[in-house]
Amino acid sequence: MNSFVEDGVVTLRVGPSEKTHDRIVHRTLLRQHSPFFDSALQKDWKENKSNIIELPEDDVKIVDLYISWVYRQNPFVHPVPCQCSKNFRELERFTVGAWQFGDKVLDHPFCDLVIDVALAHGGATQIYPLPLFSATFDTSARDAPVHNLLGDAFVYLAKPKWLDAIVCSAEAYKEIARRCMSDGYILNGEKFTPSNAPWIKDPCVYHLHKKNGGICYKDKVEWGKDIVVSVYCSTIFRPVCSKLTGNQMTPPMADDEQAKKKRKM
Numbered sequence: 001m002n003s004f005v006e007d008g009v010v011t012l013r014v015g016p017s018e019k020t021h022d023r024i025v026h027r028t029l030l031r032q033h034s035p036f037f038d039s040a041l042q043k044d045w046k047e048n049k050s051n052i053i054e055l056p057e058d059d060v061k062i063v064d065l066y067i068s069w070v071y072r073q074n075p076f077v078h079p080v081p082c083q084c085s086k087n088f089r090e091l092e093r094f095t096v097g098a099w100q101f102g103d104k105v106l107d108h109p110f111c112d113l114v115i116d117v118a119l120a121h122g123g124a125t126q127i128y129p130l131p132l133f134s135a136t137f138d139t140s141a142r143d144a145p146v147h148n149l150l151g152d153a154f155v156y157l158a159k160p161k162w163l164d165a166i167v168c169s170a171e172a173y174k175e176i177a178r179r180c181m182s183d184g185y186i187l188n189g190e191k192f193t194p195s196n197a198p199w200i201k202d203p204c205v206y207h208l209h210k211k212n213g214g215i216c217y218k219d220k221v222e223w224g225k226d227i228v229v230s231v232y233c234s235t236i237f238r239p240v241c242s243k244l245t246g247n248q249m250t251p252p253m254a255d256d257e258q259a260k261k262k263r264k265m
Contacts, residue, residue: 014056015055023060035106058101073217112206133149
Protein backbone atom coordinates (compact mmCIF):
# COMPACT_ATOMS: atom_id res chain seq x y z
CA MET A 1 0.00 0.00 0.00
CA ASN A 2 2.87 2.40 0.77
CA SER A 3 4.14 2.21 -2.81
CA PHE A 4 0.82 3.59 -4.06
CA VAL A 5 1.00 6.51 -1.64
CA GLU A 6 4.65 7.27 -2.30
CA ASP A 7 4.29 7.25 -6.08
CA GLY A 8 1.26 9.54 -5.89
CA VAL A 9 -1.48 10.09 -8.44
CA VAL A 10 -1.74 11.38 -11.99
CA THR A 11 -4.57 13.19 -13.78
CA LEU A 12 -6.00 11.73 -16.97
CA ARG A 13 -7.51 14.65 -18.89
CA VAL A 14 -10.04 13.08 -21.24
CA GLY A 15 -11.85 14.59 -24.21
CA PRO A 16 -11.41 17.62 -26.49
CA SER A 17 -10.16 20.90 -25.05
CA GLU A 18 -13.62 22.49 -25.01
CA LYS A 19 -15.06 19.69 -22.87
CA THR A 20 -12.54 17.78 -20.78
CA HIS A 21 -13.06 15.40 -17.87
CA ASP A 22 -10.36 14.81 -15.26
CA ARG A 23 -9.81 11.40 -13.75
CA ILE A 24 -7.29 10.95 -10.94
CA VAL A 25 -5.53 7.59 -10.84
CA HIS A 26 -2.66 6.11 -8.84
CA ARG A 27 0.47 6.24 -10.96
CA THR A 28 1.73 2.84 -9.83
CA LEU A 29 -1.41 1.03 -10.99
CA LEU A 30 -1.37 2.70 -14.40
CA ARG A 31 2.27 1.82 -14.90
CA GLN A 32 1.72 -1.78 -13.82
CA HIS A 33 -1.07 -2.33 -16.33
CA SER A 34 -0.03 -0.28 -19.33
CA PRO A 35 3.34 0.08 -21.11
CA PHE A 36 1.85 3.19 -22.75
CA PHE A 37 1.26 4.92 -19.42
CA ASP A 38 4.50 3.55 -18.04
CA SER A 39 6.42 5.28 -20.84
CA ALA A 40 4.44 8.50 -20.47
CA LEU A 41 5.34 8.66 -16.78
CA GLN A 42 9.07 8.27 -17.26
CA LYS A 43 11.20 11.03 -15.75
CA ASP A 44 12.05 12.84 -19.00
CA TRP A 45 8.55 13.00 -20.42
CA LYS A 46 6.45 16.14 -20.08
CA GLU A 47 3.49 14.11 -18.72
CA ASN A 48 5.58 13.05 -15.75
CA LYS A 49 6.63 16.63 -15.01
CA SER A 50 3.14 18.11 -15.34
CA ASN A 51 1.48 15.09 -13.72
CA ILE A 52 -1.21 15.29 -16.42
CA ILE A 53 -1.76 12.89 -19.30
CA GLU A 54 -4.00 14.31 -21.99
CA LEU A 55 -6.30 11.95 -23.90
CA PRO A 56 -8.14 14.38 -26.22
CA GLU A 57 -9.46 11.74 -28.62
CA ASP A 58 -10.84 9.32 -26.04
CA ASP A 59 -14.32 8.83 -24.60
CA VAL A 60 -14.56 9.44 -20.86
CA LYS A 61 -16.94 6.48 -20.44
CA ILE A 62 -14.36 4.17 -21.97
CA VAL A 63 -11.64 5.62 -19.74
CA ASP A 64 -13.89 5.15 -16.69
CA LEU A 65 -14.33 1.53 -17.72
CA TYR A 66 -10.57 1.12 -18.02
CA ILE A 67 -9.99 2.70 -14.60
CA SER A 68 -12.43 0.20 -13.11
CA TRP A 69 -10.37 -2.56 -14.70
CA VAL A 70 -7.12 -1.12 -13.33
CA TYR A 71 -8.44 -0.97 -9.76
CA ARG A 72 -10.77 -3.96 -9.58
CA GLN A 73 -9.89 -6.24 -12.51
CA ASN A 74 -13.64 -6.59 -13.00
CA PRO A 75 -15.33 -3.53 -14.52
CA PHE A 76 -18.58 -5.33 -15.26
CA VAL A 77 -21.75 -5.99 -13.33
CA HIS A 78 -24.20 -8.89 -13.36
CA PRO A 79 -25.83 -9.66 -16.74
CA VAL A 80 -29.34 -8.56 -17.63
CA PRO A 81 -29.72 -9.67 -21.29
CA CYS A 82 -31.60 -7.29 -23.53
CA GLN A 83 -31.98 -7.31 -27.32
CA CYS A 84 -33.42 -3.85 -27.93
CA SER A 85 -31.88 -1.76 -30.71
CA LYS A 86 -30.51 0.84 -28.29
CA ASN A 87 -28.74 -1.87 -26.35
CA PHE A 88 -27.31 -3.28 -29.57
CA ARG A 89 -25.78 0.06 -30.59
CA GLU A 90 -24.35 0.54 -27.11
CA LEU A 91 -22.75 -2.90 -27.33
CA GLU A 92 -21.09 -2.03 -30.62
CA ARG A 93 -19.84 1.34 -29.44
CA PHE A 94 -18.49 0.21 -26.11
CA THR A 95 -16.83 -2.99 -27.28
CA VAL A 96 -15.04 -1.26 -30.14
CA GLY A 97 -14.08 1.73 -27.99
CA ALA A 98 -12.88 -0.41 -25.10
CA TRP A 99 -10.85 -2.76 -27.30
CA GLN A 100 -9.26 0.11 -29.22
CA PHE A 101 -8.35 1.93 -25.99
CA GLY A 102 -6.81 -1.24 -24.55
CA ASP A 103 -4.86 -1.71 -27.76
CA LYS A 104 -3.72 1.91 -27.66
CA VAL A 105 -2.37 1.70 -24.11
CA LEU A 106 -0.98 -1.82 -24.79
CA ASP A 107 -2.97 -3.47 -22.01
CA HIS A 108 -3.51 -6.82 -23.73
CA PRO A 109 -5.30 -8.58 -20.83
CA PHE A 110 -7.92 -5.80 -20.95
CA CYS A 111 -8.34 -6.37 -24.69
CA ASP A 112 -8.73 -10.10 -24.02
CA LEU A 113 -11.45 -9.37 -21.48
CA VAL A 114 -13.38 -7.15 -23.91
CA ILE A 115 -13.33 -9.90 -26.56
CA ASP A 116 -14.47 -12.51 -24.04
CA VAL A 117 -17.33 -10.33 -22.81
CA ALA A 118 -18.49 -9.59 -26.38
CA LEU A 119 -18.50 -13.30 -27.27
CA ALA A 120 -20.20 -14.24 -24.00
CA HIS A 121 -22.89 -11.66 -24.63
CA GLY A 122 -23.32 -12.89 -28.21
CA GLY A 123 -23.71 -16.45 -27.02
CA ALA A 124 -26.46 -15.38 -24.63
CA THR A 125 -28.38 -13.03 -26.93
CA GLN A 126 -27.28 -13.91 -30.49
CA ILE A 127 -26.21 -10.28 -30.89
CA TYR A 128 -22.59 -9.88 -31.94
CA PRO A 129 -20.73 -6.57 -32.46
CA LEU A 130 -19.63 -6.70 -36.11
CA PRO A 131 -17.63 -3.44 -35.84
CA LEU A 132 -15.51 -5.08 -33.13
CA PHE A 133 -14.69 -8.01 -35.40
CA SER A 134 -13.59 -5.73 -38.23
CA ALA A 135 -11.66 -3.44 -35.86
CA THR A 136 -9.63 -6.34 -34.47
CA PHE A 137 -8.74 -7.45 -37.99
CA ASP A 138 -7.78 -4.01 -39.30
CA THR A 139 -5.79 -3.00 -36.20
CA SER A 140 -4.03 -6.15 -35.04
CA ALA A 141 -0.87 -7.70 -36.48
CA ARG A 142 -1.32 -10.62 -38.85
CA ASP A 143 0.28 -13.03 -36.40
CA ALA A 144 -1.84 -11.86 -33.46
CA PRO A 145 -4.40 -14.47 -32.32
CA VAL A 146 -7.25 -11.93 -32.41
CA HIS A 147 -6.55 -11.31 -36.12
CA ASN A 148 -8.47 -14.53 -36.83
CA LEU A 149 -11.63 -13.43 -35.03
CA LEU A 150 -13.26 -11.77 -38.06
CA GLY A 151 -12.88 -14.82 -40.29
CA ASP A 152 -13.96 -17.20 -37.53
CA ALA A 153 -17.06 -15.12 -36.80
CA PHE A 154 -18.21 -15.29 -40.42
CA VAL A 155 -17.44 -19.00 -40.78
CA TYR A 156 -19.16 -20.08 -37.56
CA LEU A 157 -21.80 -17.43 -36.94
CA ALA A 158 -22.61 -15.36 -40.00
CA LYS A 159 -25.94 -15.01 -41.68
CA PRO A 160 -26.25 -13.60 -45.23
CA LYS A 161 -27.42 -10.23 -43.89
CA TRP A 162 -24.07 -9.76 -42.13
CA LEU A 163 -22.40 -8.99 -45.45
CA ASP A 164 -24.79 -6.08 -45.94
CA ALA A 165 -24.45 -4.87 -42.36
CA ILE A 166 -20.69 -4.92 -41.82
CA VAL A 167 -18.57 -1.92 -42.73
CA CYS A 168 -14.90 -2.83 -43.05
CA SER A 169 -11.78 -2.43 -45.16
CA ALA A 170 -11.21 -4.08 -48.53
CA GLU A 171 -8.69 -6.40 -46.88
CA ALA A 172 -11.28 -7.46 -44.34
CA TYR A 173 -13.78 -8.30 -47.10
CA LYS A 174 -11.09 -10.38 -48.80
CA GLU A 175 -10.44 -12.21 -45.53
CA ILE A 176 -14.14 -13.00 -45.14
CA ALA A 177 -14.32 -14.38 -48.69
CA ARG A 178 -11.09 -16.35 -48.31
CA ARG A 179 -12.12 -17.96 -45.04
CA CYS A 180 -15.62 -18.82 -46.16
CA MET A 181 -14.34 -20.45 -49.34
CA SER A 182 -11.27 -22.19 -47.94
CA ASP A 183 -13.05 -23.55 -44.89
CA GLY A 184 -15.90 -24.93 -46.97
CA TYR A 185 -18.51 -22.78 -45.26
CA ILE A 186 -20.40 -22.07 -48.47
CA LEU A 187 -20.76 -25.76 -49.45
CA ASN A 188 -20.72 -27.41 -46.05
CA GLY A 189 -22.21 -24.90 -43.69
CA GLU A 190 -23.58 -27.58 -41.39
CA LYS A 191 -20.03 -28.37 -40.22
CA PHE A 192 -19.50 -24.88 -38.92
CA THR A 193 -21.89 -24.06 -36.11
CA PRO A 194 -21.57 -21.83 -33.02
CA SER A 195 -21.37 -24.91 -30.83
CA ASN A 196 -18.01 -25.93 -32.29
CA ALA A 197 -16.56 -22.44 -32.77
CA PRO A 198 -12.88 -21.97 -31.83
CA TRP A 199 -13.70 -19.83 -28.76
CA ILE A 200 -15.96 -22.60 -27.43
CA LYS A 201 -13.21 -25.19 -27.73
CA ASP A 202 -10.54 -22.86 -26.35
CA PRO A 203 -11.74 -19.76 -24.40
CA CYS A 204 -8.27 -18.23 -24.72
CA VAL A 205 -7.94 -18.72 -28.47
CA TYR A 206 -7.78 -14.97 -29.22
CA HIS A 207 -5.63 -13.98 -26.24
CA LEU A 208 -2.15 -12.63 -26.84
CA HIS A 209 -0.67 -14.94 -24.21
CA LYS A 210 -1.44 -17.82 -26.59
CA LYS A 211 1.34 -16.44 -28.77
CA ASN A 212 3.71 -14.90 -26.25
CA GLY A 213 3.13 -17.18 -23.28
CA GLY A 214 2.23 -15.90 -19.84
CA ILE A 215 -0.79 -16.20 -17.60
CA CYS A 216 -4.36 -15.48 -18.66
CA TYR A 217 -6.15 -12.73 -16.76
CA LYS A 218 -8.81 -15.31 -15.84
CA ASP A 219 -6.25 -17.22 -13.80
CA LYS A 220 -5.33 -14.11 -11.81
CA VAL A 221 -8.76 -13.18 -10.44
CA GLU A 222 -11.44 -15.15 -8.60
CA TRP A 223 -14.26 -14.27 -11.00
CA GLY A 224 -12.25 -14.97 -14.16
CA LYS A 225 -13.64 -18.41 -14.87
CA ASP A 226 -17.18 -17.06 -14.86
CA ILE A 227 -17.28 -14.04 -17.17
CA VAL A 228 -19.96 -11.55 -16.16
CA VAL A 229 -21.51 -9.28 -18.73
CA SER A 230 -23.25 -5.97 -18.18
CA VAL A 231 -26.12 -5.53 -20.63
CA TYR A 232 -28.36 -2.56 -19.96
CA CYS A 233 -30.31 -0.32 -22.29
CA SER A 234 -28.59 2.72 -20.79
CA THR A 235 -25.06 1.37 -20.94
CA ILE A 236 -23.40 -1.91 -21.82
CA PHE A 237 -20.21 -1.80 -19.81
CA ARG A 238 -21.07 -0.14 -16.53
CA PRO A 239 -18.16 0.35 -14.11
CA VAL A 240 -18.78 -1.24 -10.73
CA CYS A 241 -19.52 1.47 -8.18
CA SER A 242 -19.60 -0.54 -4.96
CA LYS A 243 -17.21 0.38 -2.17
CA LEU A 244 -14.15 -1.83 -2.03
CA THR A 245 -12.96 -3.42 1.17
CA GLY A 246 -9.83 -5.13 2.45
CA ASN A 247 -6.61 -4.50 0.58
CA GLN A 248 -8.29 -3.46 -2.67
CA MET A 249 -7.61 0.06 -3.82
CA THR A 250 -10.37 2.63 -4.30
CA PRO A 251 -9.91 5.11 -7.17
CA PRO A 252 -9.31 8.71 -6.05
CA MET A 253 -12.30 10.93 -6.69
CA ALA A 254 -12.25 12.64 -10.07
CA ASP A 255 -11.98 16.42 -10.14
CA ASP A 256 -15.36 16.88 -11.82
CA GLU A 257 -16.99 14.67 -9.16
CA GLN A 258 -15.43 16.81 -6.42
CA ALA A 259 -16.82 19.92 -8.06
CA LYS A 260 -20.32 18.42 -8.12
CA LYS A 261 -20.13 17.63 -4.40
CA LYS A 262 -19.01 21.16 -3.57
CA ARG A 263 -21.95 22.61 -5.49
CA LYS A 264 -24.38 20.49 -3.43
CA MET A 265 -22.92 21.67 -0.11
